[in-house]
Each structure stands twice: as C-alpha cells, then as structure tokens.
Amino acid sequence: MQGSSTTTIIKDGSVTTPKGFEAGATFAGLKAPKEGQLDLAILLSTRLAAAAGTFTTSRVRSPSVTLSQANLKAGPTRGVVANSGCANCCVGDQGLRDAEETTRLASSKSRVPANELMMCSTGLIGAELPMALIRAAIPNIQLSASGGHDFAKAILTTDKFNKEIAVSFNLAGTQVILAGCGKGAGMIHPQMATMLCFLTTDANIEPKFLQQVLNEVVDGTMNMISVDGDTSTNDTVLLFANGAAGGPQVRAGTPEAKQFQEALYYVCAHLSHEIVRDGEGATKVIEVTVEGAKSVADARLAARSVSSSLLVKAAVHGNDPNWGRVMMAIGKSGAYLEENKVALYLNDVCLMEHGLPIPFFREAVVATMRATTVRFRVDLNIGSSAATAWGCDISQEYVHFNSAYVT
C-alpha cells in the first residue's frame, strides 16, 4: 500500500499510534471462549479531545448509541468503552441502564468522568448485556500506548481479521498522525455510518470542523459500502482529535483543513475497503464507479444500486460477465440516465457504448474477473459528477453462515 500523495503509512499502526492515546482489552465472556479471545475494551485519550461521531439512522437503535450521542453532544470527551458479542439492543430501558453502568465502570477503571466516555456495542440483538461479567472483567483491562491492536481485535464479531491503519502527514509544520480501526462483517449497508469504526488523531482540530469533515468523508466512504443491504442498529463512527502533537488549531477553509480531510478520506476509504473485503462469505471486492452523472447524489444512488444488487453479486461470484444485471441495477436506482448514452466497462474492458452492447472476447473478460477485486465503471455521459461504491460477492457460504447464526 502506498499512502496518498501527502500521507505516509505507518507500519503496524493502530489507534494508539497517535500521541496521547491508550487502549486495552480483556475477555469478559460475551463471545465464545477461545485462545486470545477479547470482547471488552477501552480507548482513551490522555487529555480531553475534540470528538465527532456519525450514528445509525435506524429507528431501532441500541441504547449504547443513545448514550454516545448524548455524551458527544455535551462537549469534549476522553474516550470510549466498546464490547462485542452483544448489541445491547431491543432490551427496553434496561439497555440504557446497562450502558450507563458500563461507562461508570470504565470511568472508575480509567479515572475519567463517566460523561466524558462513549459506548459502542456490537453482536446479537435482543439479549441483555451480562453485567455481572462486565463488572468482573473491566478491572482486568490494562491501558497502554501499545493497546491499539487489542482494541481493534476486541470489537470484531464475524470478522476474520483486524482492520487497522495509521498514517502520518505534515500539517502546517507539525507532523501529525491519524489512525483508525473498524469492524464488519454482516448487516452492512450503512445509511449514515458503518458498523463500529474508531478514529484517533493527535492533530489539533477545531471541534465544529471535525464533525463537518467527518460527515463529508463518511458519506463518500463508509456510506458507500454494502455487504448485504442490511443496516445495523448499532452503526457508529467516532473520531477523536486530542491535539497532543501540538501546532495551531486547524480551522475550516484553510489549506490544513483540506490536508486533514484528504488524510481522513484515505483512512476511511481504507477501512471501508477492508470491511467489504472481509464481508461474510465474500471472496472478492466489487468496486463500482459511476461517472458522467447529473449530480453526486445520482452517481451515489447508481453506484450503490450496482454494488448491492444480489444478482450482480452472484454473477461476480461466478466470474460471469452478465453486464445486463448492471444495467438493470442502474435502471432501478432512481438516478437519472439516458440509456443511449451509457457506456459500461468491466475491469476496463468496454462492454457497452452509447447504450449498445459491444461484442467482447468473453474468455478474456472471464479471466480478468478471477482477480480479488472486480471493477465496474459506468459512464452516464450526461454530466460531470462521479462516485464510487464498494461491495462484495455473495457466496453459498454467506447463506450457510447466516442460516445458523444463533442456532
């Protein structure tokens, strides 16, 4: 991986790579026990941090989300306590009581006021948090500047691997670090945020701009991925900026703001890509770029419609260049188009121009589809807006796996 033009990837980076962040995790017993299992974790800034967040738009949402939104709104924060295995959702008022108690326990452990902590939960919907286990386990969490990888691991559910990245870049003479971790791997079709994702930076960022830039970047990254078209009750992205690297505060409209936004986009796009790559049962990533659209909204609609179409996903799984399904998906998307202007490329091979199929060498296209990323590019040729969406193929394994999640 190269990094972007202005950022450098930090090898083996994690959310505690930026200055002034600590994390730690333990196994409380919320997931099935196995060697090295982790399911309860804390991420902390050693000083007050500006924070921004985006949350699920579902009308059924976890009280963990409710609590995080309230504490985020109240002002600067210090960090977050997160658990996997149990979504703390659809459990009535008990859910908010449990979220409050969990942040109080994390507060005692970390000596940070409880209202400066947020909470994120992921896992099975409809079961109460086993508070006895959480009370017993929280004191075992050891916070340290090298705890980022454990934190990233503790938030996983059906994911097969950690999703982490850290980049460094120069912001008006100050070298700063931006890092993030995330988790999937099912119920992924975010409407406003993806599943859990945590971002940390030691840059000094003006709080209002921090929220604005997070919204913009999430709309183009986490909100453009889909694993199965289903939206979680617990989707949350949190971004902490503690300014520990020093330097003047970055404000909207400055060259530094633009640099920070580019770095944030890079990190979020990477984590989004990792989430679909690890989608339940997925064997490949589907990247769909729609260009020449009348508006970005139209381009996003069309791109997401293709990347989340079950028939497109099945065709990609079988290396089947069935491009008619791509036309079906942009047609139903609601995006404005004129059929006789559409051009369509599969892994850079032009299959359609001016709305007309072009005879193509079938075996060659099938061969290119054997790669781990399959790219569709659709040029609507009626405007200048573009968007990219990411999805994954659907395999028999997805069905098998999700037919027996509880049983």
Place this chain on the structure above:
Amino acid sequence: MQGSSTTTIIKDGSVTTPKGFEAGATFAGLKAPKEGQLDLAILLSTRLAAAAGTFTTSRVRSPSVTLSQANLKAGPTRGVVANSGCANCCVGDQGLRDAEETTRLASSKSRVPANELMMCSTGLIGAELPMALIRAAIPNIQLSASGGHDFAKAILTTDKFNKEIAVSFNLAGTQVILAGCGKGAGMIHPQMATMLCFLTTDANIEPKFLQQVLNEVVDGTMNMISVDGDTSTNDTVLLFANGAAGGPQVRAGTPEAKQFQEALYYVCAHLSHEIVRDGEGATKVIEVTVEGAKSVADARLAARSVSSSLLVKAAVHGNDPNWGRVMMAIGKSGAYLEENKVALYLNDVCLMEHGLPIPFFREAVVATMRATTVRFRVDLNIGSSAATAWGCDISQEYVHFNSAYVT
C-alpha cells in the same frame, strides 16, 4: 384453496377460461430446446377489449415495454404477443424495430391490427431478438380457447411451474370470469408492477376504472413481493376486459366495482404468492404483516423491508427464530415507529411486546418454522394501518444458480 367469500375457483382455469379469449404458443428456439418447450405465444380477445397495464419504473426498460405503453395509451386493444428467453433490452434502437416487427407478424397471424397488440419479453438482457426464428415460428401458433395453459407455460424462464388461476363471480346478475397467469422467478422486487402477468376477464368494465383498480390492486399485491430485491427492466402487468359475458358496464363507485376489485385482488394476491413460492432457490414463503402503523405507506415500507432483508431470509432458511433481524429491518425501513410499543409474532408466537423480548420456548418456535410458509406479524401499536408483504428464503441454491446464469 377456498376462493374469497364472493368468488369461486374454476378448476384447471387459465387466461382463456373467460369468454372470448384465445391463446396459443410455439417453440421458436429462444430458450434451450427440450420436450414440450414453449417460448413464443399470443393471447387474444376475440373482440376489442378495454385494457389496463402497469409497467416497470426502471429507467432502463425494454422497447417491448415502450411499445406496449404506446399501444395501450392509444385505446382499446385485442391482445399481446409474448416471448421468453430474451428480454429485448439494452439493444439500442433495434429493440423497438424488433418489437414492432414482432407485433406486425402476430398481427398477420391473428388478423388483428398491429397497433391493437402489445408485446412482452422476458429473459437475458443485452441480446437482440433472433428475428429469423420469430418470423419462422409465429405462423405455427394455433390460437384456441383452450390455449391458456400453453400461453402460461411459454412465458416462463427460470420458473419451475405454471402460475395460473381463474375465478368466477356474480356481477349485478351476470356471471363473469376473471383469470390470470404470471411468471417469476428472479429479479423480483417490483416497483410498479411485477414480472410478466396477464389478466383476462369477460366482465364489462369501464376503461378508466379498469386502470385505476389495477393500479390499486397491484400496489397491494405484485408491488408487495420480493425474491431478490432486484427490479426487472421488463416488468409488466396487463389486464384485458372484453365484456363478452354481457351485462351493464361496471363503473367506479358502485357495489359491482367493489366486487370486481375484490376478485382482482384475490387473483393478483394468488399469482404474487405463487411467484415468491417459486422464487429462485426458494424453499419457503415469508409472509410479513405490519399492523398498527401510522399510514399504509409506512406499513408497506416496514413489511417490504423485512420480507426483502437478506439476513431475515437466511434466518428463515435455517429455521432460526432470530427476531432481532426483524427489528433491524423495520428499524432501517424509514417507517415511523416507537420501539417501546412494538409487538412481534413469529407464526403466532409472541416474541416481543412493548419493545421487550419475551422468553419463548425455542424448540417449539423452530418447529413451527419448518412449515412452507413462515409468518411474521409486527404490531407497531401507534396507528390503524396495515400491509402484508411476501418474500422467500434464500438458499445456497440461489447463489449457485445465479453465479452461472450465462456461463
């Protein structure tokens, strides 16, 4: 099957059971040859018929749809020529020329003006109609009053069985018949109409009311089913009323109008149910009723969100009472709800009340899920509107099948 309170099912009925309808089919070679294969068919009224239609809302639509819409708008019609195997879609201007030639050929065969015929195509997107085959085959079609079953068979693609029904009922002293046939079985998530569906009646119905009642009924039936969330470029429902049974014309706002609407609903609901039952790879039907909603629109949004959720479909496939996924699906649907008022039933077993899970006897619920229809009922308890949606489970076979449709 019982019929509704006012209608009687006609055993072995078809679209030619109503008086004054003829049909016939032949094998042109648009599908793979096999014993008894049919892929090209004509359905005709022996006299001018009032006609109504609903069509796909996709912006990528087959020229067969374009031609049908134009001829339907121009006035009364005599019938339709239909082919399976080739969608006549995404082939540029040639598609409309081929649709026009096909209706001209059907016109010569049936001695009916070409502009009184509509055309429907279904099958692979992106291949031109093999007109040489169609020219050679159309003269072989034998029209007769017993040709309805052949017509129903000739429109099938991946369907495993014919979908047909005919009912008789009394309309102000006149015994009339209403019949229909339809086909699925993939790319089913109609936005304005389902895949191909043809309805015939010998009742005498005022044309404007005919279109109005078809719109209303399709919204509650064909528009409430989903196999895979994908919307076809060729979706069409056509309804012909030729008045051959005699009797005065049925007008909007009369008791007869209401009776006709009930019969139409019954027939369309039956065909919709048959389409999901035969969904690609489906082993069971999922019926989702949402009641107590603020509006019918909200109830429909919520019901469709559950019936088309991939995670719900996979859970049903595995007889897994994972009701958290149902809550996820209504939460993301956009329908207004208050979580602490929601009640949820799975095959009549109450799993949640006032938004709180109720401990249930798991093995008993799993056992009820082994039936061929699994029913979810959600009471939002905030209003008086209701809607029902139908879907099917997703199996490994769906993925396997759709990974190799062309190859």
